[in-house]
Amino acid sequence: MEKLSGSIFKSHLFKTHLSSIGRTIIICVPTIITIFPFYWMLIISLKVHKDALTIPPKFIFTPTISNYITVLIKMDFLRGILNSIIICSITIVISVFIGILAAYSISRFRFIGRQTILYSMLFTRVFPPISMVIPYYLTIRSIGLYDTYLCMVLAYLSMNIPLVTWLIKSYIDSLPKEIEHCAMVDGCSRLRTIISITLPLIAPGIVATAIFSLFVSWNNFVFPLILSSKRAKMLPLYIAEYVGETGIEWPSIMAASIIALIPVIVFTYVVQHRLVQGISAGAVKG
DSSP, X not given: OHHHHHHHHHHHHHHHHHHHHXXXXXXXXXXXHHHHHHHHHHHHHTSOHHHHTOSSOOSSOOOOOHHXXXXXXXXXXHHHHHHHHHHHHHHHHHHHHHHHHHHHHHHHOXXXXXXXXXXXHHHHTTSOHHHHHHHHHHHHHHTTOTTSHHXXXXXXXXXXXXXXXXXXXXXXXXXXHHHHHHHHHTTOOHHXXXXXXXXXXXXXXXXXXXXXXXHHHHTOOHHHHHHOSSTTOOHHHHHHTTEETTEEOHHHHHHHHHHHHHHHHHHHHHTHHHHHHHHHHTTSOO
């Protein structure tokens, strides 16, 4: 009997051990797949040009920060960072503000054309940006806004407002209407109810939406390529300049890309707790 009990215990322990190993593998494999491209960017940015092109690749080498220095002393690159921060910040603030108003109206009120407006916004996301950039270019050129901050902000708003409206609408839909009704019964106006009740409750969703909007604007390449030349030139175009007729300067491109990631990573890290809440907030309704 004791031998049987010992055998069952060992069998259970073995299965538990295997289960633990299986869970570890399931977690580690996608993590490695996700992190490896960033690791590869980092090590190439720390190599000289000759080592970056070596086949098979060198994993043991003498790191150098000369590529980062080369990128940062190029004043135009710093201008690109500043342009991207200014344009993306203005775009996020305006698109979130308009998106909240539009999302609340569509979610809480019933009016003629409501569904048409909603799906028209979705329809604009069906087309790739490259199909819309030429009409934008002709319009912007004709009204004298080419290569300006206003031009880039308007272009990005046309992409972001439909996305922001749909995302925030899902968060408002998940909020029971009875909460707002109770506040209005107690004497709150509709505007005060929105400001004091609705917005604080969906704040995580607003933060998550703002981050997604930032990604869309920060990484876009087509709009800056066609709608700007110098004054409103953004970060992706400066990174692309390291691709020349004589070759591709991979270490400099990777160094510039790492620098371009830093503002987004810092912002996401600061609001990460809100981001997690926001992603899950719209998943359950009622």
